[in-house]
Amino acid sequence: MLTRIWATRKFWARSESAGLLALCLLAGAGLVFASSARWVAVAVVALFMLFVVGALALFAARRSRVATDRIVAHAEKQNVATAENIQRLRVEMLYSPARRATQAARPWRQETSSFPGSSYAKPLYSASGYLPVYLELGEEKPDHRWLDNTILRNASTTGRDLLAWRASGGLYDCAQIERLLRRIRDKKNSSQARSAIAALDPEWAQRLARIMGLQALQADDRLNALTLYAAIYAKHGPAIVSSPHTHARVFQALAYDMGDYALAEEITRKVRCSKYDLPFMLADLRNPFTSSPFADPDRWLDLLNQNFASSGLEPLALNADLGAAPFDMLHCPPAQLVKSGPLISIAMSSWRPGEEIFAAIRSVIAQSWQSWELLVIDDASPSEYGEVLERIAVLDPRIKVLRQSSNGGTYLIRNAAMREARGEFMTFLDSDDWSHPRRLERQIAPLLQNSELMSTTSRALRANAKLVFNLPGVIAQRENASSMMFRLAPVRERIGYFDSVRKGADTEFALRMRRTFGASSHVIVEENLSMIRLTSGSLSREEFKLGWRHPSRAAYRRGYEHWHRSSQARDTPLRMPADVVVRPFPSPRRFMIDPIGANAQARAAYDIVFAADLRHGTDAVRALFDEVRATKRAGHKVAVLHMESFRHMQRIEMEFYWEPIEEAIATGLVDEVLLTDPTAIDTLVVRDFAVLQFASHERSAFDVGRVLVVAGDPPRDRLGRMWYEPSECLRHAQKIFGVRVGCTTCGMQAQDELRAGLAPVFFATADLPEIIDVPEWQAPRRPLQGIPVLGVILDSASDAYPDTPEELFATYAGCGSFQVRVLAEDLRPSKARGAPENWTFFDAGIVGREAFLAGCDFYVRFDRHDDAPPRRSRDVLEAMASGAVVVLPTPYAQLYENAAVYCDNVQLADAIQALYSKPAAFEAQVERGRQYLAQSHAPDAFVSALFRL
Structure with missing residues (x-):
């Protein structure tokens, strides 16, 4: 409709212009002819016609401008309304229960990735397959800082897409929003860009602006952050920027840093700033050593001295004879010595x-x-x-x-x-x-x-x-x-x-x-x-x-914190001599006094480096730990690399590693390498696709022979939630490590989906076996007497995790005569109404799996999705290695053969009691489990398979 109106308007404008031009030419010709012939009357009429034509031209131009302004205003109004409606509808659609319920059944999209040679199909709405999953995970956290701090902590630019996508209702990623911000600054055809930015969700948009401004990883990050903040401020007013105060601080600092002193001053007047920040904002605006038009030397010095006068301290003065820089001019004689x-x-x-x-x-x-x-x-x-x-x-x-x-x-x-x-x-x-x-x-x-x-x-x-x-x-x-x-x-x-x-x-x-x-x-x-x-x-x-x-600062902090904790636990002095011969904890190479010495160089080359998110004892990290020990025993030089996964968002700035990994690093069993350390690596094994999804794209300092990304889990879990997009992860790995990247699987559950989607050129020649280091799990066990002890592990990422406590209790309802022990990350089920008295819950953050499984006679695992194909699980292998009898649903027999006992949950109590009453049969079943591990999951098999790839 607007297009037709605009075309009609242009037609009439052109017609009016042509008519006025013809009249002007006619009157001009008449005036010239009459003047040459001395026809005064005709000349007066011609001159009058010229004045009339001029007046008509001015009137037509004004009318055309007014009409154009109205059309543009109407178009912008419709653009904003359309963008807001699209955003609302897209958010409702992507976050609706129906969307979540059908997400698992949605077929793969037919478009292919832009990654060369890849045919892995992306889900509907391109990257929206995994973005809403991580957004939902972030919104489940206590506050927004869990997601925002995770993006900041990892210096992740791809993590910004989460905020951009949510702010726009799925319309834009961060790169598209950045292009809109540049168009606003160019002021050419900026009306549509302004409308699009104005339609963003202000809360999420200013979170994006804050992260861009603080990260400052790209040349125009701070300029884009200021432009975005200013657009939010112009659209929604001071109140939206006032809460929380962190936005006011960053917004004002960006405006001041970019030289927009008028905006910086307006923020101090109109935006509710923190009482701690405001005095410094006002002082900077009055600073006479900057280009601020609000500079006032006397007022600036008064504001500066308020920081000292409140404690009864002498005020500061400046003496220009003391130095060239204002900092060097600081002078303050004490009143009394x-x-x-x-x-x-x-x-x-x-x-x-x-x-x-x-x-x-x-x-x-x-x-x-x-x-x-x-x-x-x-x-x-x-x-x-x-x-x-x-x-x-x-x-x-x-x-x-x-x-x-x-x-x-x-x-x-x-x-x-x-x-x-x-x-x-x-x-x-x-x-x-x-x-x-x-x-x-x-x-x-x-x-x-x-x-x-x-x-x-x-x-x-x-x-x-x-x-x-x-x-x-x-x-x-x-x-x-x-x-x-x-x-x-x-x-x-x-x-x-x-x-x-x-x-x-x-x-x-x-x-x-x-x-x-x-x-x-x-x-x-x-x-x-x-x-x-x-x-x-x-x-x-x-x-x-x-x-x-x-990363070196975080590694150093983890190192000395482990030394402090272990020394206090052993009651040994925390004493450091002036000349250290043997360090009590490892130091990052970057911190060494002689970083290019012979010893440092010897430590800078490795046969194999294993990469994963080392903070938690996930299945991938537990497998990695066994693989590290296996390759070390085979005589290879091994190190580990920490790469954080957004699946484990955290608010705090730094976390410690899973305790066995920390202990291995502290004792020298394995070295830790950092992405910023120049290191020669023959084979880099990335043990989890998900750590690459939002990884920083800054090129590492590694010289890598080959990179192998190992999938232990498929991209989608059984609920249909997508945790990584394989082709994107491989592309990110290639940017980070600078070499061609291959992938393989470890465990059957990821093979089908990955092989169906990625081109064969990216796959290694074979799959890696999942291993378990049985001797490390063997511990003295209690004799079979009294009441059987059943163990259940509830990992929030596993398929056995219940939707409700009632579902958990109902699954094992027939086990009222046994002791049921539950190792869980979330202890809320223990406080739920109807929790059986024979159940005991253990905090997975305090009690390790080794200690937990050593006290269990049986390990049971019944999934909440009986109709889904069975998948291998590392906790089952660990239970077998610890000497517990594993009891699983019948479909799992195709995976574990005679290594486990199979039944449904109705038959569970009878199956356990029958085996527990016959110690010889119980021990025979334990031995079958260990034989299965020795045949199918032996550590030596992993090492030989890795070097055959």
Whole structure:
């Protein structure tokens, strides 16, 4: 309809233009002829006609413009309404019960993937096959942070598609939304793009904007984030951005960072910002050292000093004679000096020192606490920096300059300072930071008042060289780790020194101290006593973003946390010598003092690396663990690689690994490699397709011979939920590892679906056998006496997991005379009404499968989908290996042959009682299970099969 109106309008406009042009030409010709013939009357008439034609032309142009504006406005209104209707209908359709019920039965779509050589068909609506599954999983979590933090933690750009798809009701992925945002900024044909963005769900759209702005992985991420935030703000007003406060902080920081000061200022007035963020936002807008049109030096300094005045501290001033950068101009003389007291030793490391080190040293000289010594230890800077060090040495007689013979990093310098120090107390100051004159005085006060205290820290403000605080992804105020002040002698005696690594050792040292002396031995002085300088090239800024930390940082944290836990459990001292010969826990190669030394190089080449999500004891990880041990016994050099699966969303920034994996890494049974470490790998085995679905596409530092992706489970589970799209996962793997990727299966359940969909060129020549390391599962068992003990494992990812507690109890209703033990991730069924008294529930997060199965005589598993084909399950193999008799539904006989007992749940009690009453028959069945494992699931079979592929 609009097209026809527009065409008609153009026809009449063209007709009017042609008529007016003809009249204009006629009048002009008449005027020229009359003027030459001196016909005054005719000339006057011709001139009058020209004026009339001009007036008509102006009127026609105005009418055409008004009509055009009305048509465009009507079109935009219809576009918005259409987009909103499509979004509403698409969301209703994709999340309706009918959609979920029919999803399992929906045939594969006939289009093929764009992955070369792949014929794996995608489900209806392209990627919507797995996106709604993960969205539903995220919405089942306590709050939105579980999904958002998982995307941030993994630096995943493909994870953004979840938010984009949900925000648009299934219309757009993130790349399409980014194209719309660019069209808005281009301002050419931007009306449709604005309408499409305006129709997005505002809650999900601003979550997408926040993640783009914080990740900043692509060149225009922050610009796109600001454009999206601004569109949401323009459409829905300040209220939508005000809750939660995190959106206001990121939105305002992006506007300020991109130079849109007017918008940044408007946000501070109209959007409800956090009381902690607002003062820093206002200060940045008044900062006279930026291009802000709202700059006001006096007001800016007042706002800055509010952070110190609230604690009764002297206000700051700026002295332009002290340095070129505003940070270096900081100046604050104390009102009163404390001339006597215990000596405090201050350690400062130096590497290629510039003028900024003098600002840090001046802040020490200005301290109100006069009893101090400053140890400036240079980390083997080149000789041309000797002049700077000489200038430092003459600034104050309490300053001592030392030089290291070789470069070893901050923590070797701190260890040297701890040996050299004469003070009763020790603290630190980074060479580019600044301390308030009252810092030493305020931090030592609690230690002097309470002899039981061992350490204090204080808070700090974080700003760049121009004293701008509210930067994207930066929290302007935090506890200052380098401000730690402690009693030197007892700390040196009980816990020793800092770990001899290049990064991360300050947090380990602080936690080791508190775990040795007790949590109450430390106090945080809740005052801003320092300024931390933020620089783009600093070690910490490159390896930390809000919600993300470098993999090496996470690996180091896991390593020392395991050491702390195991040492406390054994009641052994948490002591680190200054010169470590044998490390108490492994260190990432990136943290080594000599990362290119011979020992490091020897550790950087592996025959096989196994990759999986190592945080949980899933079937894939349990299988991986047995495969690691098997390949190690065969003489191969083996490592593991952690790649996170979105199936296990988590809110926290870092999780520990499954305990057996952590123990294996800590004891040196297996090494851990990181995607960022240069590593030579002959064969990389990715043990789960799902870890590739949302993996970061950043190219790894590996030099890989071949990559093999192993499917233990099919893409869809029995409920029809799609957890991975194989061709996409293979494409992602090729981007990450840079080599052609093959795949195979481990267990029969994934073979049919994968082989039916992927081209044969991607498949290995054979399948890998699923193995079980039987000796590792054998443990002393109780004699057969008294009441039989039945074991049930409820894994939320398994087919045996019930829909309701009532369904679970009904399945095993005939087992009232037995002890029924249930190992479950979710313990809510234990609190359900009607829970049988003979049932005992165990938390799978506390009790391991080995210990659980060792206490069970029988292991039973009855699926909730009796009509579905039986699938192999690792818990069945583990139960056989532990010495329990496995009881399964009759259809499973085609999988496990005589290794298990088969019946339906009605016959279950009779079958168990008959076998339990005959110990010889019971032991014979146990032996049949172990023989089956030895024949079909022996570890040696895996190793030989892997190298034959």
